Amino acid sequence: MNKRLSAQPTASIELLQSHSLPSLVQRHLENMILAGQLIPGSKLTEIPLAGQLGVSRGPVREAFRGLEEKGLVRVERNRGVFVRTITSAEADDIYEVRQAIEELIVRKLAAAPDRVMEAGLEEVLAKAGKFAEKGDFARCHALNIEFHDRLAALTGNAALLDHYRRLANELSLFRHRAHAKIRDASSLRASVADHRALLAAIAAGDRRLAVRLIREHLEASRARLQRLLADREDSPG
Amino acid sequence: MNKRLSAQPTASIELLQSHSLPSLVQRHLENMILAGQLIPGSKLTEIPLAGQLGVSRGPVREAFRGLEEKGLVRVERNRGVFVRTITSAEADDIYEVRQAIEELIVRKLAAAPDRVMEAGLEEVLAKAGKFAEKGDFARCHALNIEFHDRLAALTGNAALLDHYRRLANELSLFRHRAHAKIRDASSLRASVADHRALLAAIAAGDRRLAVRLIREHLEASRARLQRLLADREDSPG
DNA sequence: TGTTTGTAGATTGTCAACAATCTGTAACGG
DNA sequence: CCGTTACAGATTGTTGACAATCTACAAACA
Known part of the structure; x- marks a missing residue:
């Protein structure tokens, strides 16, 4: 419960009512990737990520699916997801x-x-x-x-x-x-x-x-x- | 364990090794939607769907996320997912x-x-x-x-x-x-x-x-x- | 020394249970 | 009679635990 998605704890409640946890996680990761804070090729591991965001692995996995379809990450079965590298x-x-x-x-x-x-x-x-x-x-x-x-x-x-x-x-x-x-x-x-x-x-x-x-x-x-x-x-x- | 994704039980094992359950579910639903077997506007409920496909709700939810990003379904928080209707x-x-x-x-x-x-x-x-x-x-x-x-x-x-x-x-x-x-x-x-x-x-x-x-x-x-x-x-x- | 095999740890895939929310219905009061 | 409120059932959101798989390292063998 250290680092949560939002800085203001009160605002995060309102956000949670309109947006589901997976969509918030997805947006967060999307911003990180597009801002270059997650460099292409780097691995996204579920457990640390879930811990950082203060959620469980389910929402993180759902976010991964969305990001994959958006072409921002690549999912390899049983190996993990990686920020997409573009040649x-x-x-x-x-x-x-x-x-x-x-x-x-x-x-x-x-x-x-x-x-x-x-x-x-x-x-x-x-x-x-x-x-x-x-x-x-x-x-x-x-x-x-x-x-x-x-x-x-x-x-x-x-x-x-x-x-x-x-x-x-x-x-x-x-x-x-x-x-x-x-x-x-x-x-x-x-x-x-x-x-x-x-x-x-x-x-x-x-x-x-x-x-x-x-x-x-x-x-x-x-x-x-x-x-x-x-x-x-x-x-x- | 009645109706599974594939008709041939032996082939499904090989498929499961390369494709994850969520991606199989996603493809299945995608085919159903594109074939017109799932009419736009109709609701997709997790539990019956998971039962039909012989999987649990997790993979179904992940498939939903992918389909949403593909523009084939619309997800309404706490209400469910619906086949997308296009005006x-x-x-x-x-x-x-x-x-x-x-x-x-x-x-x-x-x-x-x-x-x-x-x-x-x-x-x-x-x-x-x-x-x-x-x-x-x-x-x-x-x-x-x-x-x-x-x-x-x-x-x-x-x-x-x-x-x-x-x-x-x-x-x-x-x-x-x-x-x-x-x-x-x-x-x-x-x-x-x-x-x-x-x-x-x-x-x-x-x-x-x-x-x-x-x-x-x-x-x-x-x-x-x-x-x-x-x-x-x-x-x- | 180089290769292979085995094993421990970590990570992903899947599931079932619990909590929160919604929907429809029926009882209640105006 | 109409609108409001309370409740029960169903459905979604989330979580933690278990099983399967992979990775890395070390030991055994050629």
Whole structure:
């Protein structure tokens, strides 16, 4: 009963009434994985995990099942579950699908720019730009991810948002490998600039341009990441 | 210990060594749902289900978690799990995403038609055509679905296949509502014809045409399904 | 010395029992 | 007569215990 899921004991009661224990555990692990606090390939053992979270093994196992279906962990029978590792080839595959999805997102938004303008995305980009100037890698990166997520959400298509998020999560899993040591601030500024141009194109309702921009943005992002990773593997010091 | 997962007791042992009980239960339920034997909206109660399958409630609960993440069931805390019902609006959303995915599939295949030619897809279409003539709705429909699935698999992109299957499954969930009573044989023949034309375009490496064909095919399929469902709701006799 | 076998500990897979919650029904009061 | 409350049965949520499996280390043998 030492470390529980929530810091405030009173709030956790309310949470327990709406969300089941397994879903809380799942969200917790998901956050840990996506934040890079659980590195790909590392093993998740039930008993210590259950102890840490103050629950029994049942909910933990159920959370594992959900995470497996989300592609965040890999379950090996009688051996355990491991944070999923994504190879460069897999990342390329995922990027390819994501490109198709994001093109759809951008096409939809450019067709109805009104909502996008009211969503306060300029603010997100402005903050991201500030953090980039300050060299605050983590916060800027988080805002860049939020920008894409907000775009997906603005389409109003739940299935689209769902699939986008899964792809984005898997890629963030891959990204941790590259970012573990190297944090390229210039690439972040490039991303913010790309986002600005993209948002302008959407706001102008220029579908053609917006699609071209998102395509180039993702391709550049993909290439940058792959190169970064290749460099790391060459000199793993 | 009456009804177990497999008919052959010897084979089930081997299966149990590679696949865990939860994954077997999950696959079983998934098949039941996709086959339409479990109607959307119907409740899945743990105890009878566990009894039927000869397992305890634990594995069943774990299977539920996986199915929920796959979008096949909906879990309501302290109330139970239900086969997911998909509204017309949701189906439209899913179709929109699927269209983007299938366009990517077709684009990739048209860029490398060699593999597609060797996959024996003509055979699938030929069989589907025969069943359509005979009025064997179920078998023809299954082959039409297999055709799309094989196309997705032929891209060699696992992520792409994954996302395609999820979309296809959710739509098949929706389709059951429409097909429950009405089985339009003519639409099946139309689908087979569409598939033939699409395959020819891919084999010829005509990317433009292939993309146009798949787009029209899906749009026609979507409109047909929605109309069918609207008719049913008007005259629910 | 290198390989194999055996064993102890740890970990996962499964189960059955207990606690909490919900649903439907019947009694009660306005 | 209608709405509210109390209760019983059923169902879900959670847990701890037992069985099966794996892993790592050590002893025996070639």
